[in-house]
Amino acid sequence: MSGPTTSPKDGAAAARSGGTDATALDADALRRRVADLLTTHDPATTDRLDFLRARFDAGLAWIHFPEGLGGLGAPRALQQVVDQALEAGGAPDNAPRRIGIGLGMAAPTLLRHGTDAQRRRFLRPLWTGEEVWCQLFSEPGAGSDLAALATRATRDGEGDGWIVDGQKVWTSQAHLARWGILLARTDPDLPKHRGITYFVCDMTDPGVDVRPLRQITGEAEFNEVFLTGVRIPDTHRLGGVGEGWQVARTTLMNERVAIGGARVPRESGMIGLVADTWRRQPELRTHDLHQRLLKLWVDAEAARLTAERLGRQLALGQPGPEGSGMKLAFARLNQEISGLEVELLAEEGLGYDDWTLTRPELVDFTGRDAGYRYLRAKGNSIEGGTSEVLLNIIAERVLGLPPEPRTDKDAAWKDLPR
Amino acid sequence: MTTPAPPDLLYSETEDDLRAAVRSLLTDRGGPTAALAEAETGRPYDPDLWRSLATGMGTAGLLVPERLGGQGATAREAAVVLEELGRSVAAVPYLTSAVLAVRTLLGCDTARPEVAGPLAALADGTRVGALAVPLPTAPGGAPHGTVRGGAGLSGEITSVAGAAGADVLLVPADSGLYAVDATAPGVTVTPVTPLDLTRPLARVTLTGATATLLAEPARARTAVADALLTGAGLLASEQLGLAEWCLAETVRYTGGRHQFGRPVGSFQALKHRLAALWLDIVSARATARNAADALATGSPDTAVAVAVAQAHCGEVAVRAAQECVQLHGGIGMTWEHPAHLYLKRAKSDQIALGTPGRHRETLARLVDLPGPAG
Structure with a gap:
């Protein structure tokens, strides 16, 4: 099989992504490695999991990771070369959407803050999907103000471990997860940001109780997780005691990256659905709805172009502050467009497809009917940072406006009003 | 619904250099403060500034091919000039002469001397057209x-x-x-x-x-329609530059103005409005660049790109100027502060070359979203 020829663009992208080493892998070298893997492990006759493990061991899982941890220390921009070559060769993928929290949040944090032993233990089954991860951060009393979290981790009197007690909420995948990345308070006498430690929690521990959290759509994407006397060995601590907030910043930065910046075609997502309805059912049209639809169409197109521009900047290694705005823009658009669609549908908008409590493994904001989309979109301005907090972040970090005066930053956590 | 090939929405190095040169000239000539003084002279424009910008820097001929006496650049570069002119509310006939009049002449038979003559004179800025x-x-x-x-x-x-x-x-x-x-x-x-x-x-x-x-008549109609489309598309860049000045100036002012013992820019009520405006401007930039790029490349998507940019940027510029006046408080209402020049330009630009509502009506036809029958 002859691979496609290398375009000069690949080389330029490699140079920009930090491939300054003269021996850095180029696209051709990567395609050769993919070809070798496909020869030694023919996807047609190899068990899916065996293939994924072999891919990881060949350094073709996430090529920007170090050798021995599923990567080759190669430029991240060349990952698509590997993915395309593997797809063309009929290779199975690791169902990345199903293990998004592991790939997008736990893995970068393990890589940056984990010990060698932790990386070797956790990264391979995380990437292959053998072990699903969840995120135990938010609590009923700590949403936007995550650093106020109250789940306690205390030293296990008998040994070198920790005992954890508390309650986490909005935990997707907790019912499927083998491991959770956990933030817990280890020193209540310190100011809130300084008394937190980051752990890997074994979700099969008998003290972990996962309960579905039913939401306004009727389904339960998320869970509440009750932690009672959960034992965590000290070897499952990520970073130093009291350094959990700094470690968590790695995780949260990657969450924002994961949410913003995707490329979208014109009329994709919610606006495409309502435009289809508009074209298909002329009897529903009114002048008022027409004006509002056109405004939203323009807003959606403007947001699409903004994402397009951001994507180009990222590809050139010039990330702009625009990324922090995309989530805000799409939250507003999703809510307004789905609201308009329910109104447009009139009599049909009075109905709802199904209130049965289900536990979807994947979430599709544009899935199901307009009523579902309208309700699910309400979460878009809350999950992953409320729109109000994101506006503060833009005002302070992008525009450089002065912060609000705060009384909570330097006080001991135990003295804060709750 | 087809999606056009990805446009180039960024600024090239040449465009950045051009911007720096134009901005430096406009800053040297006093920026918005000078614009206010100029407005009070009653002259239609400042001939010295026009000579430096149009003839000295050659910006009047950006849209004109070199063989016809211009610079052989594109709408992308002219858009950058307009961003800077919007940012400084400079009273120069760039949009009316170097864009609208020049594009009209380019739509005629440029082999004819009665077309080529005035075109060359407008392109080197020695004459002004409308x-x-x-x-x-x-x-x-x-x-x-x-x-x-x-x-x-x-x-x-x-x-x-x-x-x-x-x-x-x-x-x-x-x-x-x-x-x-x-x-x-x-x-x-x-x-x-x-x-x-x-x-x-x-x-x-x-x-x-x-x-x-x-x-x-037939050629005339096409030439004028093309000039208006180009003008509308590039007006979006002027609106973008104008809105950017309004945001930057308001951020600067609210960061330094103290009331209740704090900078007023530290109050969430103001911060959220400014952050929302920043978001509007980020998307305005994407639509304005998209229109400029479509005009420059002759994209089949040009009519949609221009209508989107005008429907969006016209509103954003007005919102930016209104927020600028309001968040400046009393000083924003004075004649002395230049905010009013931006508000007046923004409101007039909203009407110029089609209101946002008219451009949305155009889009309804272009993207097949018709209104109710009858």
């Missing part, structure tokens, strides 16, 4: 037949931007497109008091005016 249509005219809405040809041209055109101060008027008439010398007998240009003090408006009255035919 397309004699009412400023609110949207692309596709060019009025024809108000002026009648014959032995001379007769008729009246209202609200012509840049006519006061223009050397040559490009006049669409029932029998074609004509060039009329502004000083010719039978030509009266009567300035009207404009809302926007930085863009002169005038009523053009023709009474048997001597005129040179530039294009027959």
Whole structure:
């Protein structure tokens, strides 16, 4: 099989992504490695999991990771070369959407803050999907103000471990997860940001109780997780005691990256659905709805172009502050467009497809009917940072406006009003 | 619904250099403060500034091929010039002469000396032109037949931007497109008091005016429609630059202005408004760049790109200017502070070359989202 020829663009992208080493892998070298893997492990006759493990061991899982941890220390921009070559060769993928929290949040944090032993233990089954991860951060009393979290981790009197007690909420995948990345308070006498430690929690521990959290759509994407006397060995601590907030910043930065910046075609997502309805059912049209639809169409197109521009900047290694705005823009658009669609549908908008409590493994904001989309979109301005907090972040970090005066930053956590 | 090939929405190094040069010139000449002083002179524009910008830097000929006496650049570069002109509310006839009049001439037969002559003069900035249509005219809405040809041209055109101060008027008439010398007998240009003090408006009255035919009616219609489309698309960049100044100046002011013992910019009520405005401007930039790139590359998506940019940027610029006035408090309401120049320009720009609502109506046709029947 002859691979496609290398375009000069690949080389330029490699140079920009930090491939300054003269021996850095180029696209051709990567395609050769993919070809070798496909020869030694023919996807047609190899068990899916065996293939994924072999891919990881060949350094073709996430090529920007170090050798021995599923990567080759190669430029991240060349990952698509590997993915395309593997797809063309009929290779199975690791169902990345199903293990998004592991790939997008736990893995970068393990890589940056984990010990060698932790990386070797956790990264391979995380990437292959053998072990699903969840995120135990938010609590009923700590949403936007995550650093106020109250789940306690205390030293296990008998040994070198920790005992954890508390309650986490909005935990997707907790019912499927083998491991959770956990933030817990280890020193209540310190100011809130300084008394937190980051752990890997074994979700099969008998003290972990996962309960579905039913939401306004009727389904339960998320869970509440009750932690009672959960034992965590000290070897499952990520970073130093009291350094959990700094470690968590790695995780949260990657969450924002994961949410913003995707490329979208014109009329994709919610606006495409309502435009289809508009074209298909002329009897529903009114002048008022027409004006509002056109405004939203323009807003959606403007947001699409903004994402397009951001994507180009990222590809050139010039990330702009625009990324922090995309989530805000799409939250507003999703809510307004789905609201308009329910109104447009009139009599049909009075109905709802199904209130049965289900536990979807994947979430599709544009899935199901307009009523579902309208309700699910309400979460878009809350999950992953409320729109109000994101506006503060833009005002302070992008525009450089002065912060609000705060009384909570330097006080001991135990003295804060709750 | 097809998605066009990915446009180039970023700024090239050449464009960044051009921007730096134009901004430096405008800053040297005093920026918005000078714009206020200039507006009070009653002159249609500052001839020294125009000479430096148009002739000295060669920006008047950006849209004109080199063989016709221009710089052989594209709408992308002209857009960058307009961003900076919007940022400084400079009163120069760039949009009216170097974009609208130049594009109109480019739509005619440039092999003919009566077209090539004025085109070269506009391209090097030694003469100033104006397309004699009412400023609110949207692309596709060019009025024809108000002026009648014959032995001379007769008729009246209202609200012509840049006519006061223009050397040559490009006049669409029932029998074609004509060039009329502004000083010719039978030509009266009567300035009207404009809302926007930085863009002169005038009523053009023709009474048997001597005129040179530039294009027959069919070609004239295409040329004017193309010029209006280009003008509308590039106006979005002026609106972008204007909005950026309003945001930057308001952030600067609210960060330093103290009330209740704190900078007023530390209050969430203000921060959220400014952050929301920043978001609007980020998306305005994407739509304005998209329109400029479509015009530069002759994309089949140009009509949609221009309508989206105008529907969006017209509103964003007005919102930015209104927020600028409001968040400056009392000082924003004074004549002394330049905020009012931006508000007046933004509000006039919203009407110029089609209101946002008119551009949305255009989109309804272009992207097949028709209104209710009847």
